[in-house]
Amino acid sequence: MDSGLTQYWFYLEPYVFLFKGKGHVLVYNSLNGFYLKCEEDILLDHVLLKLLEPDSGYCIRLDSGLLGNETVKLFVAQIRNSFSGDLADCKSVGVRPFIFKPKLKVLPEASLKHLKEDDVFSGRNIMKNLNEVTLFLNSSCDRNCRSCSGYSRQFDCCLNSGRGEMPWERCFNLLLDIENSGVRKVNFSGGNLLAYTHWRQLLSGVEKFSFKKKFYIHIENLEPLLERFDAFDVLLPDVRVIIPVWNLEACSDECAGMIKSYKMDMDFVVSSENDVACLNFFVDRFGIDSSKVHLNLFYDGHNKSFFEKNVYTSLSDITDYVVDKNSIFRRQTLNEYFYGKLIILPDGDTYANLNHPCIGNVFLQSLKQMVYAEMKQGKSWFYTRDRGKCKGCSNKYLCPSPSNYELVMRKMDLCSIL
């Protein structure tokens, strides 16, 4: 066709993503984080929709007439200036170029969800997907913390589950199973883990396993025993001390000193700005190494404003950092916080996430069965932002995966963007 107009190929680079949102399209450059939200416009929509077509190869024809439109012209200029794409005179290139859009392909052995039940790929080497297991070995604890059942739904912590105590033989066999499956990390917790009847057997038994170990112990359960470290000093680098900041006065100077000298990790639980201030004071006072200090924010149902300030995602949280292609693929596919993790209570009830229903009992079914079930139809490991209020948002894969906070607060959009 010869309309007298100059014809151009307009194309995007293979590191550029197009995300559709409500009434707009977002262009994102995963090399430099260039972020362009294109609001509804008849001509621009036409350009973007064409680019989104499956056989576009990220390249469409534009003529000089269309490029004369201010909106389109500005759009093209922004794309070019950010090195997200370019214009090429059709006469100066060969045929329409082809650019491989960044679109993830998962090969069959990984993608159980799309396989039929009797497919021979089902379940082979399934255990390599399990990376971390949390074992609650007992329930007994004298602390009566005010939000005991709430903490472990939001972060790794102890829990008085009321589910009794795990018999040692079962625990040991489970650890053998876990070791053979190639799991890299096991968290041990209770109740009061130090009150576990088979504590000493646990100490001597776990040494032979190659997975990383962490022992979660509440500060008030730990303090009485700090002087008797001969019992478990070999474990000390692996102990994580849980310290609700409102309990800081319960932590004596001697205790703080000993925790510091033994280089234990400290998981502080905070739920207000005041808590954070107290924590900072505590850390400064004892000169605690900041690499050993970890903050767990706790939602108590009444501190939404604290979460709005410290947890909610703002647009600048997204645009200040570059989200690379692999991260986008990861967030499109699975939940980067939950994937590969299982939680086992003392009675064997097993969860992929404590905020989701139980997926089975490890003393009645095998660990493999449960991993298979979670991979095939589970709720947690593949819990992406493609749901609820986030479903229609163009930022959904630039935001991190939903965390426990979204589940506990029953709100996907913990952000100020929507």
Add this chain to the structure above:
Amino acid sequence: MKKQILLNTQGGNSYYYSNNSSSFYFVHPQMKNVLDGKVDGLEPYYKAKVEFWEKNGVFDKYEPYFNTHIEPDKIKQSVANIRQVVIEVTDRCNLACHYCIYGEYYNNYDERTGKQQTFENVRALLDYLVEIWRSELNVSFKNTISIAFYGGEPLLNMALIEKTVEYIELAGLKSIEFSYNMTTNGLLLHKYMDFLAGKKVNLLVSLDGDRDSNIHRVTRNGENSFDRVFENVKLLQSRHPDYFERYVRFNAVMHKNCIEHDVRRFFKKYFNKEVDISQLNTVGLNPEKLEHFQSMVFKQRETWFDKSKRKKIPANLKDLVSDRMVIQFGAFIDGYCGNTILSYLDLFEDRKRRKYIPTGTCFPFERKLFLTVNGKILPCERMGQNQFLSKVGKKDVVVDYESVSAIYRSKYEKVVRQCRTCALWKNCGQCVFSQKEEDGKIVCPVYISWHQANVFFSELLSFAETYRGIYEKVLNKLMLV
């Protein structure tokens, strides 16, 4: 700016392949000069763009880290999670197909002596495997293990097959499902079809099409086997229609007397089946017979795209998925576009820290374990039988995994130097056991430098430019094993 190697397509475009970022970049005509190292008098925009790419590692060299050592424990775990056990039940055959891999054109197999497999060997092997499958090394769930009966012609040792199936059923392994597979020339189907149907044996019938196409599949008297096989298959179809529909497939070998389109039409017409078309094996060819093989028998399969020269892609993916060019394109996308993952764990891994094993050789026993009539154990039936990894002893099987690891290591170390600079390293289809060794060195027959890869990549990019819809179809639908 150092000069970069550009790929030029038939459509007249240039692209740059970044090994470091696993991506193809269209090279704007004005940028071409910059990449050619000619920077004088150029638009600042393109200089800046090249600098941007440089800063983001587009031009960085990426050399994969190859690990030639496979942990013996991992090999044992591979056996514990195996996909298939192939048992050569006999090396006798009631045909004398001209292109048989145990015939005059090949020389990498044990001499065929009309030997039958013994149940003692099979039992020893199964006892060994069952113990491993029951162990904690089995990290699979709902694993389906295929037991494949291989020959010669497997139906010539039906007694062994029946005994093996019975033995497996008695083992009572609840956590594993077994399926049975067999490739047969069909001459004895009429005798054993009831058993095969009863055990739901996945049957692959070798038949090259109609009587004319079947010309190389002859009896020892030189008689075309077509009539007898056709009659038997028709009988199977009528006597066990459900089984026939679900479990029976056909394989036709492409040779000079076949026209692929006619072969496909034949199977559709008489059996309502899509036939698998395979190429004649080119591994282990007898050099003295090579010329004869190439002139009389061998024929490279056409691709749909060669034949049709049409630009329209068929809506029916079935027509595409077995096409050689599409399969090649799919492998190219998987290997070089950086958008394919084999496992979800790849999404967490830093690619630069990943270790690779040289060549495309299957991980030992990852796919299968092959037991020959002579009691040799190999990881595949396509390997020369002189390269066995273990053997069934008088009473039992002992696999020395350290020794297996050492064998693989020895092979890999002879070839890894080439792999490091080979452009096909991500997409290698070479089995190190099929490569010739001379003076302690292995010369890879398909090695290409990044410079030489230009032609290969250009062809596939041209394909993408022409058949634009294939890319996303391949991403969504076509799965490569």
